[in-house]
Amino acid sequence: MDEQDLIGRSAAGDREAFEELVERRRERVFWIAYHVVGDSETARDVVQEVFLRLHRSLRRFRSGGRFGPWLYRITLNLAIDALRRERAHRETASLDDVREEGAGGGPPGFRVSNLPAGAESPAGESLRRREVRAIFASLSAALPPKQRFAFILREIEGMSTAEVAAILRTSESTVRNHVLQARRTLQEGLRRRYPEYCRPPIRQG
């Protein structure tokens, strides 16, 4: 069934159509939330909140409007709220927890040094991926929010510049600029703090 039909039927109160819509979009919503909050449990909660919000506001969605950017904008906003709550919670946590976390300043749940060998995150990520995620969390904490979100959506999620511009409600040239600036900051951070990830490849033969 076409997504516009699903949206229309969901708005009219069709529970099955709404569940189908959730099924189709929840993975993308999860990943966006996960890139922002950095914790799969929190990201899952954000996904629930997103679809609750969607259910409530679906009637206000203009038919013919761009559903994806609208949904992902809700996701970003709720993920930011969740991240703020997590950070507030962390600030009240014990001093030992704070020390253990180091000076990374990234989202909760990321500690490169504390990753257990062979462990897999609930999102099914390998140790290597979790380590890269931890590095991203620590380096991207220095980015302005819009640059960070532009980089996440454009580079990590692989969305087009037009899609990202629609989600962030800005122009495409601003998105390109944000991505460029974010890339430069991350490159500098990697070279300075994680030079082992910047070594040139060893050519064979």
Added chain:
Amino acid sequence: MTPDTTGPFDCARARPWLGPAGVRTLDETTERQLRDHLASCPACREIAAADDPAVLFLELRSGPLSPGIWDGFAEELRARLTKRRTDWLAPLRYPALAYVTAPVVTLLVLGAALVAVRPGLVPWRRPGAARSPYVLPAGPASQARPAPRAEAASSGTLPLAGVRPPAAGPGPGSGDALEEVESPGARVYRFNVGGPGDETPIYFVVDDSINI
């Protein structure tokens, strides 16, 4: 450089672009194809990392989720949707009416603070607002009933409770009358003490906005 623009975007198509100048000359579609390839190809990513270490983060591109991640998700969502239907107070909670409730609450708090600091601003908190301003408290004289304002106004003088009424014409008791003096702001009353020729006027200023 004229790289191949046909066929799948594989390593052979990607590698000519991996270098300091390569990516900058690409149009958006090709650049996205290149990024998609880099996300899935560790070998090309490693080459690209020499110029742009941030390609490392392409490894974070969405992959398959662990199978159990959605266990119970639909049931939980259904339960929350059902609960929300019966939750009549939900619209009053954040963030539904936040744009209305936040300013209202702010105004209420500011109003309460203002009343606490300046009680005279509200009529029911004005001390003595219901009383005549020229009734002297305490003492046996306080038993005396103050003269009605209208009655006093007609004569132009207000009898001071516990004080003898003014005698007609000059005399020893003529200074004991409380007289309202015209004033643009507060109410001002005057009475004279002392004998004729040695009178000293004493003024009372009644200002409801002053709270001592």
